[in-house]
Amino acid sequence: MRLTKRFFGGIGALALMLCGLNGCAQHELEGTIVFQSSRDGNFEIYAMNADGTNPRRLTQSNANDIRPRWSPDGARIAFASDRSGNWEIYTMKADGSEQQRLTNAEGTNTSPTWTPDGSGILFVSTRDTINGEIYRMKTDGSGVERLTRDSTVKDQPVSSPNGRYIAFVINDRGKNSVAVMDVADHGITTLTQAGYNSTDPVFTRDSERIVFAADKDGAPEIYTLSKSGGDAARLTWDGEGARNPSLTSSENHILMSENGAVCLYTLKERARKKLSWKGDSAPDWFSR
Numbered sequence: 001m002r003l004t005k006r007f008f009g010g011i012g013a014l015a016l017m018l019c020g021l022n023g024c025a026q027h028e029l030e031g032t033i034v035f036q037s038s039r040d041g042n043f044e045i046y047a048m049n050a051d052g053t054n055p056r057r058l059t060q061s062n063a064n065d066i067r068p069r070w071s072p073d074g075a076r077i078a079f080a081s082d083r084s085g086n087w088e089i090y091t092m093k094a095d096g097s098e099q100q101r102l103t104n105a106e107g108t109n110t111s112p113t114w115t116p117d118g119s120g121i122l123f124v125s126t127r128d129t130i131n132g133e134i135y136r137m138k139t140d141g142s143g144v145e146r147l148t149r150d151s152t153v154k155d156q157p158v159s160s161p162n163g164r165y166i167a168f169v170i171n172d173r174g175k176n177s178v179a180v181m182d183v184a185d186h187g188i189t190t191l192t193q194a195g196y197n198s199t200d201p202v203f204t205r206d207s208e209r210i211v212f213a214a215d216k217d218g219a220p221e222i223y224t225l226s227k228s229g230g231d232a233a234r235l236t237w238d239g240e241g242a243r244n245p246s247l248t249s250s251e252n253h254i255l256m257s258e259n260g261a262v263c264l265y266t267l268k269e270r271a272r273k274k275l276s277w278k279g280d281s282a283p284d285w286f287s288r
Contacts, residue, residue, distance in 0.1 A: 052275030058096030102141035
């Protein structure tokens, strides 16, 4: 992955790149954040305001509840839990009520994300093979469909906003790379090199670029590249191990986690603000 400086050649160039991230609209920083936290001993799902205020616990179990993801309308949250003794996919309302188990299959079922129209959920399962494959199901758990069929280990699927692509992580001989699949023909293209780890992909709102974490330069930082693998650029520069990027309501900010904290990173100033720091990670932003 060759990093290009043209995105950072000036305010105008930076604004164009950020336009791809958030659709060029100017917004106040407003939203609600869900995240996982081990602050109470095991992982539970929490929510808080965009500025880190009003943290509230949404799940209450003796097991681990992880990887929360907002539905497109913000009404429900998908997450994975091992509360049944096996990793399964669940959903709940935004306030933590009406928790519903969607999967009931042998093998692990993890990494849920919503399809852009809110009618389905992508997830990873080992139900049919020892390596994780990507599946899609309806939001009530019915209509399970297997989308990938090869020997690589897969994780963290996410759909593009236009529904045409799925980005995900593949593990090849211990190294993680970001790949993208064309939903129409299921063709898969690996975008990042296997010499370093790339994880946590998320599409920009125009479906043209992918934001992700990579340890190419040492500690993980947040990068972006086109869906075809070109025009790569580094977005964060704090050296604190940035992971789990999530787009916000502002083109100048990225939500992320690092070292047990959820942080808001300001791109132009290259500065971060810790919103919570009690064993917190895997944040997801909903603008409202």
